[in-house]
Amino acid sequence: MSQQDKSKHIFTEAADPDYGTGELNQPLPNNQIPQQSMLPRHAYERIHDQLMLDGNARLNLATFVTTWMEPEAQQLMQETFDKNMIDKDEYPQTSNLEMRCVSMLANLWHAPASDQPATGCSTTGSSEACMLAGMAMKWHWRARREQQGKPTAKPNLVMGINVQVCWDKFCRYWDVEMRQVPMDPGRYVICPDKAMALCDENTIGVVGILGSTFTGEYEPISALNDAIDKLNKKTGWDIPIHVDAASGGFVAPFIQPDLAWDFRLKWVTSINASGHKYGLVYPGVGWIVWRDTASLPEDLVFRVNYLGGNMPTFALNFSRPGSQVVAQYYTLIRLGFEGYRQIQQACQDIAVHLSSQIAQLGPFELLSDGKDLPVFVWKLKDPSSMNFTLFDFSERLRLTGWLIPAYALPDHLTDTIVCRIVIRKGFTMDLAKLLLEDIQRALDYFHSWPGDHRRSRHQSFSH
Numbered sequence: 428m429s430q431q432d433k434s435k436h437i438f439t440e441a442a443d444p445d446y447g448t449g450e451l452n453q454p455l456p457n458n459q460i461p462q463q464s465m466l467p468r469h470a471y472e473r474i475h476d477q478l479m480l481d482g483n484a485r486l487n488l489a490t491f492v493t494t495w496m497e498p499e500a501q502q503l504m505q506e507t508f509d510k511n512m513i514d515k516d517e518y519p520q521t522s523n524l525e526m527r528c529v530s531m532l533a534n535l536w537h538a539p540a541s542d543q544p545a546t547g548c549s550t551t552g553s554s555e556a557c558m559l560a561g562m563a564m565k566w567h568w569r570a571r572r573e574q575q576g577k578p579t580a581k582p583n584l585v586m587g588i589n590v591q592v593c594w595d596k597f598c599r600y601w602d603v604e605m606r607q608v609p610m611d612p613g614r615y616v617i618c619p620d621k622a623m624a625l626c627d628e629n630t631i632g633v634v635g636i637l638g639s640t641f642t643g644e645y646e647p648i649s650a651l652n653d654a655i656d657k658l659n660k661k662t663g664w665d666i667p668i669h670v671d672a673a674s675g676g677f678v679a680p681f682i683q684p685d686l687a688w689d690f691r692l693k694w695v696t697s698i699n700a701s702g703h704k705y706g707l708v709y710p711g712v713g714w715i716v717w718r719d720t721a722s723l724p725e726d727l728v729f730r731v732n733y734l735g736g737n738m739p740t741f742a743l744n745f746s747r748p749g750s751q752v753v754a755q756y757y758t759l760i761r762l763g764f765e766g767y768r769q770i771q772q773a774c775q776d777i778a779v780h781l782s783s784q785i786a787q788l789g790p791f792e793l794l795s796d797g798k799d800l801p802v803f804v805w806k807l808k809d810p811s812s813m814n815f816t817l818f819d820f821s822e823r824l825r826l827t828g829w830l831i832p833a834y835a836l837p838d839h840l841t842d843t844i845v846c847r848i849v850i851r852k853g854f855t856m857d858l859a860k861l862l863l864e865d866i867q868r869a870l871d872y873f874h875s876w877p878g879d880h881r882r883s884r885h886q887s888f889s890h
Contacts, residue, residue: 485853485854486830488849489830489849492704494851497761503750503754504709504750505750508748521749529544531759532547537690546723548741549713550714553673555743558593558597558601559741561669562601568632582631583603584603586605586607586636589616589641590607591671591673610839615794616639617636632696633651641804641845642845643847645679648687649687649692652693652695656693668694668696673701676706677702678705678771681767683799697717699713701713702755707767708751727741728741785863790808790870806844813873815873817845821846833845
């Protein structure tokens with residue numbers, strides 16, 4: 428390189444040490460590892476620039492997942508990314524924090540007082556927690572059937588059709604017949620009587636949802652418990668309830684404390700919740716808690732010693748970072764009961780306000796209003812009279828950054844298309860005002876253009 432070229436090269440890097448280099452002017456290979464290394468800063472910039480094309484997480488009103496945490500929580504997570512949650516012998520304090528969280532949740536959900544430690548664990552999310560709960564129900568059912576000398580070949584699980592897809596996965600993976608209560612017009616959650624009609628001696632359990640992802644409504648867990656109590660007394664069966672409280676488990680105890688849905692009910696055997704939803708932790712962390720030690724079959728507990736100690740484990744995943752568990756413990760002690768109450772109440776207040784305002788805009792009709800979870804859903808009053816669909820409406824709002832899903836309800840109501848908004852920590856009344864203004868502008872846009880804007884298409888549904 429000549430002296431002139433060297434000077435030019437030095438000047439370019441001094442003027443722009445990142446984007447002035449030739450390294451950043453070459454496209455990255457998509458399908459193979461690059462032959463050469465690059466500077467850490469350059470690798471960061473290239474990935475950072477590509478991620479700018481993602482949507483703004485704070486404006487994503489489709490997701491239940493936490494999109495904001497305090498800097499102190501983020502710092503703790505960064506400091507514990509390298510700790511393996513399963514290695515309890517090497518990281519005993521991280522393991523201790525996990526069990527503190529389990530005990531706190533067991534108390535929050537009114538588990539019976541006991542001299543034994545609370546029975547439960549952290550998971551990578553509610554999906555894994557539901558798998559563990561389903562396995563425990565199947566194992567208990569199978570043991571009872573074997574003691575009675577009866578066949579164990581045809582277990583079934585009863586639930587509403589509005590369950591999260593993890594329950595479809597459980598039934599398929601563990602060879603369990605899935606029996607679902609369909610929706611009816613005006614009823615978008617499980618019907619206890621119809622659920623009981625699906626139960627028989629092969630039913631391993633019934634799933635109730637504390638916060639449907641389709642509408643945000645709580646299922647009538649107490650009524651479900653009463654119906655199961657009558658059925659079990661009449662038949663001699665022992666059908667339990669698992670409460671999928673992925674979202675509501677961190678909401679109802681704080682702002683609906685008198686609602687009976689948890690271990691206060693006789694037949695509720697296990698509860699799961701997502702720490703990364705209204706538990707206010709970044710993804711992914713979930714929790715599963717059983718009523719007592721006897722509710723978790725011993726056959727599901729494995730003990731391993733090759734990491735240095737004899738450690739019991741009953742999660743599906745093995746190695747995973749301890750950072751989310753640490754963040755959950757931080758959030759629980761940082762906010763306390765009153766802090767959680769204030770945050771969840773603020774979310775609900777905004778949801779109820781926003782839903783009432785949207786209902787007054789003219790073409791919309793609410794299916795839920797945010798008085799259970801801070802989540803609400805609406806449809807078009809008369810879709811045939813509109814020159815747009817909710818899919819078009821959702822797409823129009825994306826132009827201003829808002830991510831609001833449009834989707835069809837499950838079987839029996841597949842002709843009903845709805846939009847859903849999830850209010851989470853970090854969404855304010857100011858943002859609600861801006862959203863309402865953009866919704867009105869979207870309606871004005873469709874009303875101002877003659878002709879039919881409707882297009883038939885399906886938009887994926889986000890849990």
